[in-house]
Amino acid sequence: MDRSNPVTKILRGLALLAIGLFFLFPLFWVALMSFQTNEQILRIPPSIVFEPTLSNYWALISGRLVSTAGVLEIKFMGNLWNSVFLSTTSVALALILGVPAAYAFARFRFRLSEDIAFTLLSFRFAPPLLVLLPLSLYFQDIGLTDTYVGLIWVYQLIALPLILWIVRGYFEDISPDIEHAYRIDGHSWWKTFTKIALPLARPGIAAAALLSFIFCWNNFIFALILASAGKQPVTVGALAFVTASGIQYGQIAAAVILSILPTLLLALYAQRYLVEGLSLGAVKG
Template identity: 75%
Template structure:
């Protein structure tokens, strides 16, 4: 029997469907919870049938967390905006600093170059609690505590090493002969970097930027200690859901769905860059 026959295709389709449902089931479950009341979620025995409601989303957008006979004012939508501003600005700054640095580490060999690159990477591995206390003291002295600039600066410990090392690998895969041929025509180093190296490494830069954005978006400890409610991201703002009056699971699920939307949309927008192949091997030795 040929594997291209219809029974084999049906079998593959069923297997892929089962695997997809297995991994997507938690996301689907949270999505369904966001349209249920607390009574529906805690019903025993649980039932897949319920009357959908938008009350959880309305409460979050209005900034009112309803509990057992009480209402708590929260700024969850502002927390989402804070997360987007902090993550986007941190990634942009890391791209401005990390892409040229990655190109330098990939193209040039200089004394202590590998040691410097590994030191930058070690910042990513270091536990945040190791540097939080001195950072807190410095931020209070410099007036950076509870500011966007301060958090964007400290987020470089997360995003910059990631972008530097990922993009460096892509630059190393780009043949330097292409750039040399471009420079022979009289173009400068900067022009060859912008017109040749960066476009060829664009898929790697896009992948590194997306991963750095996700890591910055998910950061919790730095924002918890170095910022107050004015600049706190969504990861810290989610603590407001746990109150003395009880836990509103439906509103927590709605908050999870809203917090995932920005990264999901960003991944869809950058998808075409992530699947682009590098134009390598244009010059044969």
């Protein structure tokens, strides 16, 4: 089929549009729900014609949810800040630990290197429920239950393996001859790492950081068990909208829209790094 044919271009565009609408329709419907009251959402048949309201967003921002049971105090904005703080800090710490480790695994061969790397990766294989009980008991003994430090530590189980393996593959794609030439001029290993390897691996590091941030942001079970309401992220804070008087669908929809905005903006900003980093580094076997 001739790709330059106008008919082919139109058909390809229609196919892409249909696929895009299919995958984006749930998000579009949630966005509509965020501007409706519970009565409008639950009416049968549903309709996209309604009088929009900002009451759902105002309830989240003000922290006061009006329901049939009265006025409920909610801490959604605090939960949103917790998500930003926990995810950002966890990814930053994972980058500090994981990028040099990824470089070491990519450039140096030492005893049990592959076993150690695979062990770190295996942390991603284990279901969270498998480690929750020993973690909760351990955290109670050392006083890390319901603390930011404890949650950030646990989040390393999510972020560190991703960063280590994605960035390692990217470092392996960079020719070591460039670094050898720089070393011949008398520069140290550390300077070679910071001046040559890191700039060349920037797209892969950005891709790994973005994916790790998304996984940390979406985490639910660790924060549910290991933290109280004051430290919990937005994924757990959304449970506050399931009350004895019913489920506040409008507030849940507004919470979904607000909670995906940070990751969406970050993904749009780093999308070129994400595509380049995954295509060049993460697919290396």
